[in-house]
Amino acid sequence: MKKNLFFILLLISWISQAQLLDPVKWKTSLTKISNNEFELVMNATIEPEWHMYSQYTPDGGALPTVFEYKEAKGNYTVVGKTSESKYIKEYNDIFEVDEYFFSNTAQFKQKIKVTNTQLKEIKVYVEYQVCKEQCIQQDKTFTFKLPEIKEEKPAVVEEVKTIAPETEAKPLELEIDTTEVAVIEEPVGKEEAKTAVATEEHKDLVKAEKREEKRSLWTIFIFAFLGGFAALLTPCVFPMIPLTVSFFTKQSGSREKGIMNAVFYGLSIIVIYVALGSLIVGIFGADSLNALSTSVIFNIIFFIILVFFAASFLGAFEIVLPQSWANKVDMQAGKSGILAIFFMALALAIVSFSCTGPIVGTLLVEASSKGGIAPIVGMLGFSSAIALPFMLFALFPGWLNSLPKSGGWMNTVKASLGFLELAMAFKFLSNADLVLQLHWLEREIFIAIWIAIFATWAFYLFGKITLPHDSPLSHISVGRLFMALIISIFTIYLIPGLWGAPLKVISGFPPPMTYSESPYGVGYTNGGETTTTTEVLPEHAHYGPHKIIAFHDYDKGVAYAKQAGKPILLDFTGHACVNCRKMEEHVWSKSEILPLLKNDVVLISLYVDDKRELEEKDKYTSPETGKEIKTIGNKWSDFQITRYQNNAQPFYVILDAEGKDINTPVGYTPDADEYKTWLEGGIKTFKEK
Template sequence: MKKFGLLLLLIVSFAGTYAQGVKHPVKWTSKIEKKSDTEYVLVFNAVIEESWHMYSQFTPDGGALPMVITFNNQKGNYTLVGKTQESKTEKAFNDIFEVDEYFWSHTAQLKQTVKLAPASNKVVQVTLDYQVCKESCIQDGNLFEFDLAKMASKEVKNFKNIPLAVLATDPPAGAQPVEATVTDTVKATDTAKTQVVPAPKDETAKPDVKAAKDEEKGKDGLFTIFFVAFLSGFAALLTPCVFPMIPMTVSFFTKQSKSKAAGVRNAITYGISIIVIYVLLGSLVTGIFGADSLNALSTNVAFNLIFFVLLIVFACSFLGAFEIMLPNSWANKVDRQADRGGIIGILFMALALAIVSFSCTGPIVGTLLVEAASKGGLAPVIGMFGFSLALALPFMLFAMFPGWLNSLPKSGGWLNTVKVFLGFLELALAFKFLSNADLVLQLHYLERETFLAIWIAVFGALALYMFGKIKMPHDTPGGFISVGRLLLGLLVLSFTIYLIPGLWGAPLKLISGFPPSQTYSESPFGFGGSSGVTTAVALPEGAHSGPQGIAAFEDYDKALAYAKKTNKPLLIDFTGYACVNCRKMEDNVWSDKRILSVLNNDVVLVSLYVDFKEELPESEQYISETTGKHIKTIGNKWSDMQIRKYKTNSQPYYVLVNNKEENLNEPVGYTPDIEEYLKWLQEGVANYKK
């Protein structure tokens, strides 16, 4: 039924696409190879136009649509011997869907062996449905008829004399397709369906401007992960478990090595070993869960709740409640291996460092992996590389310049202060994960005011600690605080005071995206009923007051109907309750007066939350023809719509369409540049008025 539905969709949609010009970038020929009186090999040869790609039947779900091969009249006529064999395919990573895709360029070949039944009519009908892409994607299809008795085959482009139900199942012997003439080939209703949508990543085609921007943003995201991880590595260096080991380890290398050069070489090998160990950890996380699954975890309720608990445990450990340690037997076994010497011994020394320092580095690495995992892709690997590079650099540098060791501050109570400081940060971050779960479930237990109150309490307590007013279990007694600690305490106190007006509706753009939005609060319009944000017009039926007081729909059909009624373009906002960049756009970009004016007066806004977990009525649930997934929730429905229509699954994602649902300009994703986003809005509105 799924294949029949796809075939029906392709045939019916031709009438709407023919006016735009139907393209067939793939030209097919076929032949028969006889193996015996009962076994034959059906051969399909394809020639693909330059710069186009046709996707394999084995390309994984989540990316381009795989080829579907349907053997129509198989029952009682013939059986298949093995699977359909393919010629060699190319492999490329699609950075939009974050999956490897398999495809052909230039030429392709399929082979299928069939075995005839005793009473067979010796006619085999095969339908190929496939996707071929360049800048746009085309769903094309071809019907082949193989007459094994005559050893003849032909491609049938005209379906008009064959009932659809017959093609989808088993046609009676008398239902023979009509071979197309040259005129029929142009005029006939065939299976082509042209989709004017962005294509999956094409390695041979010239990249367009949007693809270049997407690639640049992807690189920026990985750079951010690397930078944060690098700073986290330096923070780990300043903990009591790691810092004292720098002079000890460097001294070991310089004393045990036969020459200064050998000591430097061994220390560099040691540093590289540290990097290898942590990068392998990041690779292991990516390999076990997969890039696509990691990306989906960011809005998974169980994931967020588990890591809320995990970060609370990490925070308590850093604050001094207990120590998180791996079994001593592990450290002892690794330490014995380190005595072997050579590169293997140095590698085990690096592993011993990772195990011994786990009580301090574990919480930092765990937090970093959680954040990187929510980004998906190579983020865990890049994160571990940045972290381990910062961790390894001091060992390498001090081995090269041993005199620098004299300039290192002595170990002492300040190391525990750093550890406690990190514990407070872990505690604050933990509530972001709890907030994500609450937002996705729409429970309203941790609304904006509650979240901010918790952060004010956490950072207020941290300020008191920095001023020496609060003592933790492992702090050393002291009668004064250093100037550095005082300055850092003042910075934390200033941040705490900055948070307080947020309880009364202040936007708090500095932490935009971390707390829930203003609309997810006890007082959506601020304390006393007004936050300075007002809705420009009376709310239409089915709409609510959205971000910045903009009238927003959450039902696509209602929004489209209202856009037609008011003769305005429709702004589709693919978003998520737990999407940080979505909140940043709403708080920092949509708040600009010029943009706010356009959103209030010139467009109709519909916000489609792809992580909305409310289930659809059973009658509205379906299996996606694009991904093959069961669409059960409202969020699933909007996510499937985004993938099906726009070939992307990232949020935020903005599309401006006219009343016929045609794109007015190129859709955009996260665009923090106010001028760039304003120009994009104005361009779409101007195109609509034309």
């Protein structure tokens, strides 16, 4: 009886694992705007507790939703970007990034303009990731049937009924359940209103996101204010304070008028810089800024810009605006009246650009990565710090006597800003490397670069290094000494990061622990076992988590297992799979499990979200699903679907050395004892064969 019960439970477990999960149901519709203009609408209904990710979710976490409009060239034009409904923002402590996702519902819209009047349909390919306890890489193809496009523009705007995505009568095709596709009988406005309705949980998450957004904007404002204060202490700005305030107090005729002019001068500074932030948002669009910041090309451009700014601050050259600009503005500032005061403020911005430009540029780059109105908020904080002293010293001119004299300390401030700019630059280069998965700038290299930068900064502050604009030092001030000590302490704090320390103070700046030569540190010890001994890796093998020897190619892994006489742990995983990382960090790391993974099995990890393209000769169309297999991830995903009728990750199977299954597959198993029992059962079955 017990044996029968065990068999039934095993069968139920197998059935629960061997299924294709499809937690997102789609409904599509097409609305005619004009004779040859249409709006494609794609509504996603997401099962409870599952998350689907925004097009703009930052790199380094879950995979974004991507739309591809098929055969557009010569047939139709895609007008603007695909818009999407409001997403939820939440910090992921596994990947150490914010993630933007949809819960319950999502809506995407795209306007298109048809240029080929004979066109009968438009196909849209969408690729996305959806996660709960497991992550699934999904893709769909939607087919929108077009009405007849007449030569003359029709007088009445009509709406075309919902068209279901393209389907084929194949047993494993991950297509949309046509029973879920409903004809739209109501106006679009009502349909949109229905889509916008969310659960109370969803509303609470949206409110939390808004609170987080406000906190983020306040953080940008505060850092921008500190940046403006730092700019005040540079040689281009600081000497202007007493000169400008003296002008207003002496040349305005009366103290009251002088104060009024100084206040207007300060407000003019704020208006000029806020206008710059508004211009950036206006050119790129509030929503597009975040998309730009997550682009590989723009991250590399940001890196180059910041290195350029850093070189300027360190004395390699001066960044100046054309002299003709300053001359023209000075001519206007020489006149009397309110307008002249505004041009005085503009003249300050132009003349001081060699010092303020790199700071402003860095703030705009960093604010752009937040998207929305962040560049405007950043410029408000920066300009407020610049304007405030001019207004305060006009109100209290006696304070001028307490100002420190101009001198070499201002060059120290400028050079210090250069070191900070250089450190920040590598954050953007790291983002690009993470997206491309090149592993050129892994965690250890990033930390080593920061150690070198901050150690050099400390030596500079101690007076051991001089830069082009510095004067010889006979001694250093107490303030400079304290700053040198703080930078030295921070540098020493970074060093254990090379051996796997988490470095929580700079969390989010370096690549995550998993993106590392040795994810758990050089000399990592677990259960009395150290990994500092020299090991010879088998051909085609790599070090996986916890320095487990792993293969990323199925055939090569099976060949090695046959040679070694060991069972295979087949691991369907993904770079952007959160629970895959949780399993590796919290279950595989256990002292009772890690030795089994290192010594008793051959690990084959197949990444279903690997975007690297296959060679042309290796590309194919899946005979089971009918999908085009173009990337390495496509290949392993198709393998999992066709062999196990399962498309979720993580997904684990134990095979014998011939590649045949010897136990029931399991998915996400956070209980370490349960996973150990499953793993030992597979190893025992292999040994008994």
